[in-house]
Amino acid sequence: MASPVVAQRPAETPARPGRRRRPGIGRRDHLIGWLLIAPAMVYFIIFLLYPALAALYYSFTEWDLHSAPIWVGLQNYTDLFFDDVKYPHFWKSIQVTLQYTLVAVPLTLVTALGQALLINAVRRGSNLFRLLLFLPVVTAEAAVGAIWRWLYDPQYGLVNAVLGLVGIPRQNWLNTPELVIPALAFIAAWQCGISMIIYLAGLKSIPESIREAAVIDGAGPVQRFFKVTVPMLRPTTFYLVVTGIIAALQVFGLVYVIFSGGGNRSVTGGPEQSGLAYVLHIYLYAFRYNAMGAACAMSFILLVFIMIITFVQFKFMKQEAS
Amino acid sequence: MSRYQSVSDEGLIFFCVLHYRLFNPPEKEMEMIRRVTGAAAAAVLLAGLAACGGGSEEGGAGSATELTYWMFQDRTPQAGEVVEKIRTDFEKANPGVKVNIVKIPKDDYNTKLGSALAGNTVPDVGILDQPLVSRFALEGTIKEVPAGTLNEADFWEGALNTNKVGGKLYGFPIDHTAVALFYNKALVPTPPKTWDELKSMSAAIHQKDPKVAGIVVPKGDGYGAWMWPGVVGGAGGQMVDEANKKILFDQPPAVEALQLWVDLLPSSPREITDSDQAFANGLAGMMISGPWDVATIKDQFPDLDFNVAPLPYKTTPAGNIGGENAVVFTKGKNEQLAWKWLQHLTNATNNTVLAQALGGFPVNKEAAERDAATFGEQQQAFLEQLKVAQARPAVPQWIQINDEIIAPALESALSGKMTAQESLTDAANKTRALLGWNG
Numbered sequence: 001m002a003s004p005v006v007a008q009r010p011a012e013t014p015a016r017p018g019r020r021r022r023p024g025i026g027r028r029d030h031l032i033g034w035l036l037i038a039p040a041m042v043y044f045i046i047f048l049l050y051p052a053l054a055a056l057y058y059s060f061t062e063w064d065l066h067s068a069p070i071w072v073g074l075q076n077y078t079d080l081f082f083d084d085v086k087y088p089h090f091w092k093s094i095q096v097t098l099q100y101t102l103v104a105v106p107l108t109l110v111t112a113l114g115q116a117l118l119i120n121a122v123r124r125g126s127n128l129f130r131l132l133l134f135l136p137v138v139t140a141e142a143a144v145g146a147i148w149r150w151l152y153d154p155q156y157g158l159v160n161a162v163l164g165l166v167g168i169p170r171q172n173w174l175n176t177p178e179l180v181i182p183a184l185a186f187i188a189a190w191q192c193g194i195s196m197i198i199y200l201a202g203l204k205s206i207p208e209s210i211r212e213a214a215v216i217d218g219a220g221p222v223q224r225f226f227k228v229t230v231p232m233l234r235p236t237t238f239y240l241v242v243t244g245i246i247a248a249l250q251v252f253g254l255v256y257v258i259f260s261g262g263g264n265r266s267v268t269g270g271p272e273q274s275g276l277a278y279v280l281h282i283y284l285y286a287f288r289y290n291a292m293g294a295a296c297a298m299s300f301i302l303l304v305f306i307m308i309i310t311f312v313q314f315k316f317m318k319q320e321a322s
Numbered sequence: 323m324s325r326y327q328s329v330s331d332e333g334l335i336f337f338c339v340l341h342y343r344l345f346n347p348p349e350k351e352m353e354m355i356r357r358v359t360g361a362a363a364a365a366v367l368l369a370g371l372a373a374c375g376g377g378s379e380e381g382g383a384g385s386a387t388e389l390t391y392w393m394f395q396d397r398t399p400q401a402g403e404v405v406e407k408i409r410t411d412f413e414k415a416n417p418g419v420k421v422n423i424v425k426i427p428k429d430d431y432n433t434k435l436g437s438a439l440a441g442n443t444v445p446d447v448g449i450l451d452q453p454l455v456s457r458f459a460l461e462g463t464i465k466e467v468p469a470g471t472l473n474e475a476d477f478w479e480g481a482l483n484t485n486k487v488g489g490k491l492y493g494f495p496i497d498h499t500a501v502a503l504f505y506n507k508a509l510v511p512t513p514p515k516t517w518d519e520l521k522s523m524s525a526a527i528h529q530k531d532p533k534v535a536g537i538v539v540p541k542g543d544g545y546g547a548w549m550w551p552g553v554v555g556g557a558g559g560q561m562v563d564e565a566n567k568k569i570l571f572d573q574p575p576a577v578e579a580l581q582l583w584v585d586l587l588p589s590s591p592r593e594i595t596d597s598d599q600a601f602a603n604g605l606a607g608m609m610i611s612g613p614w615d616v617a618t619i620k621d622q623f624p625d626l627d628f629n630v631a632p633l634p635y636k637t638t639p640a641g642n643i644g645g646e647n648a649v650v651f652t653k654g655k656n657e658q659l660a661w662k663w664l665q666h667l668t669n670a671t672n673n674t675v676l677a678q679a680l681g682g683f684p685v686n687k688e689a690a691e692r693d694a695a696t697f698g699e700q701q702q703a704f705l706e707q708l709k710v711a712q713a714r715p716a717v718p719q720w721i722q723i724n725d726e727i728i729a730p731a732l733e734s735a736l737s738g739k740m741t742a743q744e745s746l747t748d749a750a751n752k753t754r755a756l757l758g759w760n761g
């Protein structure tokens with residue numbers, strides 16, 4: 001399991017070796033090195049770098065996938081931002097995606113940390129709980145979508161049944177525009193298994209001595225949590241926030257199965273476009289409306305946005321444990 | 323949030339676009355590489371493409387003339403047998419001819435076809451989605467049907483019109499389908515014929531049992547927007563007038579059609595009808611759907627006593643239409659033979675069995691009328707409905723207009739955010755701006 005990248009960083013930059021390299025061995029080392037990374041590089045170039053560059057090229061063209069692309073310069077970009085006749089739901093899809101990210105990421109992290117703390121506290125059978133809590137992650141997305149459609153069913157859904165026990169009236173979750181984002185974010189939180197495992201690893205790496213010292217100093221459980229556990233988990237949290245935001249901005253599979261996939265359901269992203277995630281919007285233009293050029297442009301806008309957001313986080317968020 | 327793997331791969335979004343769906347990666351990659359690396363690579367890759375495309379380039383050496391036909395993947399093994407029999411019959415009747423049938427999953431079909439067209443490895447003849455006919459015709463990707471090849475009187479008009487662009491015919495209808503009114507016999511003794519009867523029936527059902535909705539009112543989404551023109555037609559209206567470049571879906575018949583759906587909502591609350599399979603579960607007295615649901619309901623809800631009636635109308639019986647068309651590609655070979663093949667698929671002998679295998683209804687009038695009795699009780703209404711079906715507007719951007727403009731307009735009226743007239747006026751103006759039409 002990938003441990004927090006940032007925490008390891010200091011160890012990864014060794015001082016340059018002072019000794020002279022022996023040329024023969026060095027070259028052979030180089031060759032072996034290249035050979036070892038060759039499969040990854042081939043994969044990277046063919047399946048990531050090349051399509052990325054191709055997409056960049058196509059973003060400056062009008063291309064319907066079957067006739068030759070026509071160079072249009074920046075027109076796709078300006079139309080996306082300013083022409084709401086051609087792209088009526090572009091800004092809406094951005095709004096939906098940002099709202100989803102703002103709700104889903106914190107909810108997921110809190111759920112993951114909560115689950116990790118519980119599992120960490122369990123003495124027997126923690127493997128079983130870990131397995132159960134991790135199951136939603138390994139479940140096929142199509143199945144997840146189908147299951148949650150039933151759970152959110154306005155008539156027979158378990159969610160309404162449970163809420164009914166505490167007196168909350170029945171809701172039509174996936175068909176009320178205001179409830180769609182919370183409903184989706186809840187599913188994301190339910191699928192927080194990977195974050196949970198990473199948090200669990202983070203918890204295990206907190207030295208017992210610190211906790212004991214805090215106990216001796218008279219800190220209660222709540223104080224220990226906020227003064228010891230949370231600060232010590234900061235690198236983990238940072239990693240999860242960064243990757244979580246990137247993933248949330250790209251949410252697609254879930255919205256696609258719930259609102260578009262299969263049969264004769266809506267293809268327009270839920271009631272009043274309330275579930276029109278940005279990538280779903282890209283998908284519709286790429287493969288339903290034959291506007292691959294515009295779809296590539298949207299992809300690049302998202303790429304740049306993600307890079308900026310990630311840069312800002314690296315710049316301004318506290319990353320080190322304290 | 324579950325996709326951390328993809329996050330570690332840079333988090334680049336366009337991979338979703340180029341990768342996510344994983345449809346025909348080889349062709350796609352090949353096609354793109356070809357563009358970048360030029361002619362040398364193209365030769366090699368095109369050979370690969372040709373291989374993928376079922377070897378359409380081979381066979382020139384022998385005396386047999388080969389015809390390549392693309393169609394959707396069979397729905398059932400039985401359907402495959404039907405197609406195979408039609409193929410061998412054709413080969414027997416035309417000695418020295420070999421028909422290569424390439425079957426492609428429906429979801430991947432358009433993309434594969436796009437790659438093939440870009441890679442010059444097109445089939446000679448193949449299925450084409452109805453709303454794509456106009457785009458392909460205007461681009462010159464498909465051939466106009468030569469005079470004398472198809473006798474228009476032999477076909478249902480609605481199905482035929484799905485192949486017409488600017489008054490010219492660009493393909494053969496192969497099978498067609500439509501939506502009609504499903505009704506639960508326990509709740510609806512006689513199906514409503516008019517809008518007024520529909521409204522009072524819906525109200526009566528809901529009044530009798532508040533837990534049951536009158537009818538599943540379609541939603542403001544792409545699917546609802548596909549069905550809606552059938553209702554507009556029921557008030558004597560049309561969506562657009564292509565010849566004169568006029569938008570008509572902000573006119574009174576369309577407004578009344580949308581108002582009908584709005585008026586049905588009080589007796590058909592969404593919290594009931596949004597439940598999964600509300601009609602089949604007996605939670606709604608009626609619903610609008612297509613023949614595919616007959617089989618599903620019979621299979622999964624054998625106890626439900628239901629039947630299907632033509633759509634209620636206000637002034638004129640009307641309906642929408644879907645189904646499969648077949649076209650001859652400009653870059654293909656053996657044009658004469660290709661038209662002959664399409665005649666073979668749609669003649670009175672073959673069309674019924676073929677249409678049934680494809681999950682639709684015959685487009686050939688003689689076949690439909692002769693074989694009407696062989697369709698089940700619940701299918702009769704669709705046969706009636708198809709006689710009055712109206713084709714989608716032959717506008718290349720229609721899918722986009724349907725999904726991005728009309729669907730949201732329906733939703734704003736259904737959710738009560740705007741009146742039917744306001745939302746349709748707004749949608750019509752947007753459509754005019756998009757198409758550059760003035761009327």
